[in-house]
Amino acid sequence: MISYTVYKVIHYIGIFGAVGALVALLARIGLIEASPGATDPWRRRLVALHGTGLFLVLLGGFGMLARLEITHGLGLPGWIWAKLVLWGGLAIFVTVGKRAPQLAGWLTLLAPIFAILAGTIAHTKPF
Ligand code: HEM
Numbered sequence: 001m002i003s004y005t006v007y008k009v010i011h012y013i014g015i016f017g018a019v020g021a022l023v024a025l026l027a028r029i030g031l032i033e034a035s036p037g038a039t040d041p042w043r044r045r046l047v048a049l050h051g052t053g054l055f056l057v058l059l060g061g062f063g064m065l066a067r068l069e070i071t072h073g074l075g076l077p078g079w080i081w082a083k084l085v086l087w088g089g090l091a092i093f094v095t096v097g098k099r100a101p102q103l104a105g106w107l108t109l110l111a112p113i114f115a116i117l118a119g120t121i122a123h124t125k126p127f
Pocket residue numbers: 011015057058060061062064065080083084086087090114115116118119120122123
């Protein structure tokens with residue numbers, strides 16, 4: 001049986017992968033925007049790392065919930081719903097940045113703020 005600690009490590013690996021790839025993608029979107037006609041040769045691998053990271057965040061998160069014996073479904077506590085919303089933000093930032101490259105700089109700033117908020121919410125469980 002996979003332990004709480006292993007799920008937590010999976011959660012952290014996912015966070016580093018997802019946030020790292022997201023910030024790299026957004027920074028490169030900003031660079032490419034300034035060089036008309038250029039494309040990003042790393043885009044596919046960074047998108048793959050971002051997606052895998054997001055998946056691992058959920059796998060580790062729901063794994064920990066199971067070990068903590070916290071109910072699944074609509075009975076989840078408020079702090080988990082808040083984290084799911086922040087997770088959704090980190091998931092759509094790539095698409096938003098691609099469609100609106102002028103926002104890439106702001107999204108690069110928002111991404112770590114969302115991650116810090118998600119961590120703080122898990123630590124303090126304010127609701
Ligand atoms: C937005 C991305 C996320 C980040 C950056 C993040 C970050 C963190 C951090 C730093 C912790 C450790 C807190 C501590 O032990 O003091 C943690 C714990 C946890 N996270 Fe996440 N998290 C994210 C998304 C999620 C999601 C989507 C879920 C829901 C499935 C989730 C479920 C949990 C659970 C259950 C814990 C353990 C809480 C405990 O042991 O009391 N996280 N998270």
